Amino acid sequence: MRKLCVLLFSFSCLLSIGQLERRDITVKKTMKLMGTRFEITVVAPNEEIGYLDIDEAVSEIERIEKIISSWDPNSxxxxxxxxxxxxxxxxxxxxYGLIERSIKISEITDGAFDIxxxxxxxxxxxDGSMDSxxxxxxxxxxxxxxxxQKILLNPDERSVFLKDPGMRISFGAIGKxxxxxxxxxxxxxxGVKGGIINASGDLTTWGTKVTGEKWLVGIANPLSKDKVFSWMPIIESSVATSGNYEKFIMFKGKKYSHIIDPRTGYPTTGINSVSIFAKQAELCDALATAVFIMGKDxxxxxxxQIDGVEAVVVDSNNKIHKSSGIIFDTNP
Structure with missing residues (x-):
């Protein structure tokens, strides 16, 4: 009997040691969804479970795309x-809820954001074809x-009506x-402990890294996109960036962004990039576009004026401006 007890005790010790030695891992996958690059990172017990978790996230994103896509004739x-x-x-x-929230953001931004x-x-x-x-x-x-204002909502019927023939809505500035x-x-x-959903620069996080450290996002140096001038901790939060680094045109020495002010029809000038920090990626996405259009001031x-939202703006002279709650950290 004593020998059996010793064996049982030894086996339970081995189990405990094995449990202590088991470590979660980070699993990451990059793919094209909603016409853009998505990178999904999860903290998981093993690689197999991690990829199953990512597949579930992909299915959810594809489901949403079928609802909000303006290119799918059946959406x-x-x-x-x-x-x-x-x-x-x-x-x-x-x-209906997404459209309702979009209209509220339009009201807050005086139409700078408008689906x-x-x-x-x-x-x-x-695309380089314009000569004037x-x-x-x-x-x-x-x-x-x-x-x-021409997007008419009926909460009783839960219906949406675009007042003018030829009107269109699109979620390009909030959908990702x-x-x-x-x-x-x-x-x-x-129950996924932590991760990052990165939709081509619009990202949201939860939990922590495998090490228990906070997720960090780097703010690109305006003089070199490959260099970071500050690291920002992202705790159960989100960030989105709008920039004109790649899509713009030059006329008579003036740079015109591909982001067009829906109120005037003119491309924006004076800003190179806007990064917005908030709890929801949806709000970050919309406000990054709005601030780009509104201008830095x-x-x-x-x-x-908005609780829980912060901004970093890089102007056309590569000068950095920030909202009142931003504190830069140059050490990753």
Whole structure:
């Protein structure tokens, strides 16, 4: 009997040691979703479980894309666009909520963010084919169908109606952030300890690294995209960046961004990049575009009025501006 007890004790000790030695690992996968580059990172007990978790996140993002895509003729969003000026379209609570929140952001930003920007005629080209700026008449004509006030919501019917024929809505400036939030919520609800959903620079995190350290995001040096001038800890939070490093045109020595002000029809000038920090990637995504359009002074003033939101703006002279709650750390 004594020998059996000793054997049992030894076996339980081995189990305890094995449990102590087991370590979570980081699993990462990069793929193209929603027409852009997604990188999903999870903390998992092993590689197999990690990839299963990532597959679930991918399925959630693909599900959202089928609802909000303006390119898929069968999506709810496309049905709204197809019935512009004709009749209201009843939609899912999910899409109705996203449109409702988008309109509220439009109100806060005085129309700098506007999902009806998709109604704009495509007169600006950023593929090198333009040899002159469009005429004032063409620019003014291009924005006649834009206006978040023309997106009519009926909460009783849960319907959406675009008032003018030819109007369109698109979630290009908020959809990736929303998808990242939903993928994070799904994995977190399933017990995934930590991770990052990075939608081409719009990212959200939860938990910590395997080591217990905070997730860090680097703010690129405006003089060199490959260098970081500051590291920001991201704790259960999100960040999104809008920039004109790659898509812009030059006319008479002036740089015009591919981000166009939906209120005027003109490309934005004066800013190279905007990074927004907040709890939800959806809000970060939308406000990064809005601040880019509003300009550094108006944009940062607005951000300073919103609890839990911060901004870093790099102007066209590569000077860095920040909201009141940002403290830079140059050590990773």
């Amino acid at each position: 709810e969003t496309s049905k709204i666009n197809q019935n512009a000026g004709i009749k209201p379209v009843k939609v899912s609570p999910e899409l 009806s920007y998709a109604s704009m005629d495509n007169i600006w080209k950023f 700026i469009p005429s004032e008449k063409a620019i003014q004509s291009s924005i006649t169908k834009i206006g978040y 952030g929303y998808a990242a939030d939903r993928a994070k919520e799904l994995l977190s609800s399933k 108006s944009g940062i003033h607005m951000i300073n």
